Amino acid sequence: MKIRLFCCLLFSIMISSSPLFAIADIPELNTDEIDIIFFNVPHGEASLLTNHQGQHILVNTASKRSQKTLYQQLSKLHVDKIETIVITNQSEEYTGNLLYFLEHYQVERLIIPSNMNVEFLEDVDVETWKLNEEFVLWEDVNIRSLDETKDGDISFLMRYGKESILFLNDKETTIEQKLIQQTVDVDILKVAAFGSGHSPSQNFLEHIDPYMSIIFPSQTHKINESLIERLNATWIDVYFLKQSGTVFVRLNKDDYEILTENSSVSLKHS
Numbered sequence: 001m002k003i004r005l006f007c008c009l010l011f012s013i014m015i016s017s018s019p020l021f022a023i024a025d026i027p028e029l030n031t032d033e034i035d036i037i038f039f040n041v042p043h044g045e046a047s048l049l050t051n052h053q054g055q056h057i058l059v060n061t062a063s064k065r066s067q068k069t070l071y072q073q074l075s076k077l078h079v080d081k082i083e084t085i086v087i088t089n090q091s092e093e094y095t096g097n098l099l100y101f102l103e104h105y106q107v108e109r110l111i112i113p114s115n116m117n118v119e120f121l122e123d124v125d126v127e128t129w130k131l132n133e134e135f136v137l138w139e140d141v142n143i144r145s146l147d148e149t150k151d152g153d154i155s156f157l158m159r160y161g162k163e164s165i166l167f168l169n170d171k172e173t174t175i176e177q178k179l180i181q182q183t184v185d186v187d188i189l190k191v192a193a194f195g196s197g198h199s200p201s202q203n204f205l206e207h208i209d210p211y212m213s214i215i216f217p218s219q220t221h222k223i224n225e226s227l228i229e230r231l232n233a234t235w236i237d238v239y240f241l242k243q244s245g246t247v248f249v250r251l252n253k254d255d256y257e258i259l260t261e262n263s264s265v266s267l268k269h270s
Helices: 066-074 098-104 173-180 202-208 225-233
Strands: 006-010 035-037 047-051 056-059 083-087 108-114 125-128 134-138 140-150 154-160 163-167 187-190 212-215 237-240 247-251 257-260 263-270
Touching: 083 098, 140 173, 173 202, 202 225, 225 237
Parallel strands: 056 083, 083 108, 108 125, 163 187, 187 212, 212 237
Antiparallel strands: 006 263, 035 047, 035 247, 047 056, 134 140, 140 154, 154 163, 247 257, 257 263
16 A cells, blocks of 8 residues: 655635535645646536646536536636536536536537537547547646547546546446556555445455545435445545545645645655
């Protein structure tokens, strides 16, 4: 198991357990830092990456019923332009606000599953996921497709220096042997299907050895309690966004800081 050192930071951010949150003083990003924000919304999945230049990348757009909440959170973060949108799943919980963002946020680039219909797009550079193909988002920030289900659901790995985040989007364990061959240590795991599936298995968790896991809110998926027990038993911090509120993670190339309602800690790796 990885060793973690916890250091109190000299700043804090307040995030309500409700979908809306109040932002205190967030230090500006240094040139070697990026933020990833896992949004607490009523239903669906949406994450935002931000760099020191004020550029933004949105990973999935949540359900349409989450549009107001997502807009309010982005407004509080002063986000009025999103350069890139990444889609990993064609279901409404992931794409419900895609058209809204394309119309209102000056999107320049869209990365989508290969079988997704994008005929209505004219002014956006559209790219499709290809297995094991790497996309460069920013300097030293890359994403790589690890697997695609028959329905076009994409599991991918994001890397920034030594830090890595696995966005798992297949809830069944059959994918894991394939992923084991492509991944070693993972710092953050985004759990597939709102925690309703069977993956990650104990064997897979021991292989990737994440510090923390993220579970997005859903009004239609039932949490698999045995999965949660497995995560907790492996000493992985589990963040149910519905309970913890929106979670901010600030990364540099060697470590990261987790900012939530109840804690503001720096996790340094060894």
